[in-house]
Amino acid sequence: MGEYYQWVNVDKKEYICPADFDYGSKFYESMHKDSTPLHALHSLLTDEWKGDRVLWFGDECSVPEQSSNGVIKTLYEQSVEFGYPEDAFDMICESYRNVSCLFKEAEKDVREWIEDDLEEYRENGKLDHFNEYGIDLDNPYEGLFLKTAKRRMFTINHTKKIYYTFAETDMLFLDRTKNDYGDPLPILMGYGRVTEPGEWLGDVIGVSDQRPEGYSLIKEICMKW
Template identity: 85%
Template sequence: MGEYYNWVNVDKKEYICPADFDYGNKFYESMHKDSIPLHALHSLLINEWKGDRVLLFGDECPVPEQSSNGVIKTLYEQSAEFGYPGDTFDMICESYRNVSCLFKEAEKNVREEIRYYLEEYRETGRLDHYNEYGIDLDNPYEGLFLKTAKRRMFTINYSKKIYYSLAETDILFRDHTKNNFTDPLPFLMGYGRVAEPGEWLGDIIGVSDQRPEGYSLINEIYVDW
């Protein structure tokens, strides 16, 4: 079946799930520059998730108890507090909020999921599983599907004071040939069985349509495919 990935905000305890946008959740499915979930991530990074620690997290890679990386350390501590030491993906699914529901691009699939919740709630007066979208069951669609997924021009690493632009940075395969369809952010921020820990893992990442002053443009980024 393979390993499945979500974009996870460890500070706000929120995530987005590519499947809600009718996209695949596997690592390599996340990297196309025109991926709607990636555009949704941009919309969060420029607003609600600005300044938070975010990563692309896989479901087949437990986090270690000891790590020098701050974001992995935080995930382990959260999982231990929840009673699932190291079993972090399940902890996320059972305690974080899935904010895919904020986007109109995810409305079709999310409405279907919420319909199941409401049927169960009406029949039993309770839910047997976690309310992943964090909805008010008596007013379930309030505040949902109002955001639009939109790519920004510049992806910025505020911690390292560097940035890239798909219009200016060469995205290359390891054999130095041009890669015209990949956004490298999943490589830079990934963590899982399939994904080696990204070079930007734990850094503060943002996006903008304005070139960041005082930051260095990355000329080349190599990706594996």
């Protein structure tokens, strides 16, 4: 089985799921720099999620009451308010909106899930489970599948005022050989049972095709892989 991850926005109470884009949801399965889930994340960070706190969050870990990290503290507080103290992943699945449905790249799989929900709604007049995509059941596809997943050139940590780019930053394996395909962002933003908390966890992350002025370029990143 293993631990499954989602990109979670704790401020908007939204997330995207790699499985909706027909990708695996384990820690390393959508880390390729050209993976659709990462491109979708970039598009959200450019628009709807700009300035928000996000993390790559696993389903087999709890969030402790005592944490110095702001994003983990927020998840704990939300889990308590929802009635699931420390069990943030289930709280997310039962209260956050899955916005994978905004992307045309996720349409095939998401449409199948929505059709199942609509069949249940037609038969029972209601859903017996949480409406994860937050759709209007009487007008279910309004506003869906309109966004395009697109990678931006620069990945920026606005909190630390640093950034990386594949054109200039060396991505390295633990043995110092070049990693030409992996994006370190899930490692930097990860929180789960199978990984140490990421160095950027809780920071405000952005992306851009314009080099950020006044920020420092990261020359190399060791991906601990």
